[in-house]
Amino acid sequence: MISAPVGSGKSWMCKIISDYLGDSYVLTPRIALQRQYADTFKDARKLIGRKWLPCSWKDSELNAYVTPIIEQGKFFKIEERASCSGAICTKKPAAKRKKVLEECAKYGPCPYQTLIDTASLAPMIVANYHSFVAQTKFRPEQFGHRKLLCIDEGHTLAGALRGMLTVGFTICRMVAPKEVEHLKTLQHWVHWLGRSEQLATFDTEEARDAYNARIEQFEQTGEGVYGSPVIAITNHDPEKEQFKVSFVPYNVGGAAQKLVYQFADVVIALSGTWHGKQISCQEIGLDPSLTHYIEVPSDFPAENRPVYCHQGIDLSHKNWETNLPALCNKIQTIMQKHKGVRGLVHASSYNKAWQIAKELKSRRVIVHTAEDFQDKFQEFLDTPDAVLISPSCYEGISLDDDKCRFNILTTLPYPSAAEGYFQRLLANGGWNLYNTICMRQIGQALGRGVRHNQDYCENHLIDERFMPFLKKMVKVLPGWFKEALKVYEGE
Numbered sequence: 282m283i284s285a286p287v288g289s290g291k292s293w294m295c296k297i298i299s300d301y302l303g304d305s306y307v308l309t310p311r312i313a314l315q316r317q318y319a320d321t322f323k324d325a326r327k328l329i330g331r332k333w334l335p336c337s338w339k340d341s342e343l344n345a346y347v348t349p350i351i352e353q354g355k356f357f358k359i360e361e362r363a364s365c366s367g368a369i370c371t372k373k374p375a376a377k378r379k380k381v382l383e384e385c386a387k388y389g390p391c392p393y394q395t396l397i398d399t400a401s402l403a404p405m406i407v408a409n410y411h412s413f414v415a416q417t418k419f420r421p422e423q424f425g426h427r428k429l430l431c432i433d434e435g436h437t438l439a440g441a442l443r444g445m446l447t448v449g450f451t452i453c454r455m456v457a458p459k460e461v462e463h464l465k466t467l468q469h470w471v472h473w474l475g476r477s478e479q480l481a482t483f484d485t486e487e488a489r490d491a492y493n494a495r496i497e498q499f500e501q502t503g504e505g506v507y508g509s510p511v512i513a514i515t516n517h518d519p520e521k522e523q524f525k526v527s528f529v530p531y532n533v534g535g536a537a538q539k540l541v542y543q544f545a546d547v548v549i550a551l552s553g554t555w556h557g558k559q560i561s562c563q564e565i566g567l568d569p570s571l572t573h574y575i576e577v578p579s580d581f582p583a584e585n586r587p588v589y590c591h592q593g594i595d596l597s598h599k600n601w602e603t604n605l606p607a608l609c610n611k612i613q614t615i616m617q618k619h620k621g622v623r624g625l626v627h628a629s630s631y632n633k634a635w636q637i638a639k640e641l642k643s644r645r646v647i648v649h650t651a652e653d654f655q656d657k658f659q660e661f662l663d664t665p666d667a668v669l670i671s672p673s674c675y676e677g678i679s680l681d682d683d684k685c686r687f688n689i690l691t692t693l694p695y696p697s698a699a700e701g702y703f704q705r706l707l708a709n710g711g712w713n714l715y716n717t718i719c720m721r722q723i724g725q726a727l728g729r730g731v732r733h734n735q736d737y738c739e740n741h742l743i744d745e746r747f748m749p750f751l752k753k754m755v756k757v758l759p760g761w762f763k764e765a766l767k768v769y770e771g772e
């Protein structure tokens with residue numbers, strides 16, 4: 282486990298160790314990062330998801346056309362229903378899938394398998410978490426063993442696994458709450474979902490097969506991952522006469538070995554924001570006694586990235602409305618200080634972002650919705666003194682140089698305690714992990730504006746709860762973070 286801040290050359294660490302050991306998988310959470318690896322290292326080969334490949338089921342002509350193109354490392358953009366991810370073989374329970382695969386093989390090799398076979402010749406295979414995990418879950422036998430497996434931005438692995446292993450079922454009939462309220466364990470649910478009154482609601486054999494295949498996957502993944510009782514989120518829709526239930530995994534660490542780690546001898550999980558070995562190992566299913574934790578310092582001067590902790594404004598949920606004007610006064614003061622340059626303000630929700638914008642009444646301010654983010658973000662980059670207020674810029678954007686000269690975190694970014702997983706985590710006393718996840722969000726947000734060692738950006742933590750929170754987390758704060766912390770002395 283390597284804790285390495287922005288700019289420490291994480292991709293080169295993976296490359297050098299991969300060259301030394303012989304071969305590797307590199308997993309990234311984002312396609313842009315995957316592309317970056319493939320562009321930087323000429324011997325790296327991208328492994329992409331099934332949705333990028335055409336399914337050639339019973340079509341030997343298509344198969345003959347696409348096979349050589351895939352072997353050259355080129356891909357297609359295809360509609361879901363015509364791609365390998367929407368293919369018939371993915372919608373069959375194991376007993377029927379074998380027959381489908383045998384039939385399909387008569388028309389040529391599966392395009393997705395061709396991609397895997399071709400990529401397996403490269404010393405470094407770069408995949409994104411989603412496509413790697415989706416495929417290892419579906420057919421683990423097709424992935425060969427390698428010497429090294431690097432997980433870039435590893436702090437996002439648990440959340441990504443949770444998303445990928447969340448499984449949903451829709452039953453096309455009204456289900457009275459009392460029919461399901463006694464169902465607690467995975468086996469209770471598997472039995473209920475597989476009952477004839479549920480199966481009878483599907484019109485076609487294909488839809489029933491796809492439903493049964495999902496039940497099979499759910500049961501195979503097991504109680505070790507979904508916990509007991511399971512976290513079941515139910516929804517009764519009287520208008521559509523539908524019942525929906527989804528199951529959120531509780532212990533994704535239990536699944537990581539089977540889906541990820543088993544494919545290599547050595548696993549390296551890299552992140553700038555691990556914040557502690559024990560808790561992070563536990564979260565992603567690594568054995569702490571077999572794990573080395575290495576902390577890499579930052580070579581970015583601390584004076585170029587000060588983190589000012591403000592005091593006197595409690596922005597907890599219950600005091601938000603009362604203290605919103607005081608928060609906006611602070612933001613206004615910071616904006617005044619940074620005239621003519623761009624800044625970023627992190628809000629904890631879209632609603633709060635709009636409230637701040639309304640109160641600030643400044644032409645510099647840009648807010649966005651989930652739908653128009655790309656357009657508004659571009660407007661921000663095109664406007665030299667714009668201030669973007671956003672609930673979704675904690676991670677994944679790079680605002681180097683004059684793209685961002687001040688960066689404000691309004692409230693402590695705790696994940697929503699009302700969400701099924703976090704509700705269960707807190708009910709089970711998982712405050713350490715809950716705090717660590719909050720700390721990671723802070724660390725990630727602070728990394729948006731300083732991207733290289735000549736860059737500079739001033740950071741402000743406004744909520745008065747930041748200071749006691751950071752004191753509580755002091756043992757796991759990396760040195761590069763502590764050396765930049767200051768108490769704000771201004772207004």
Ligand code: SF4
Pocket residue numbers: 335336337338364365366368369370371382385390391392393
């Ligand atoms: S194996 Fe599946 S995905 Fe591949 S060509 Fe056949 S049906 Fe399509």
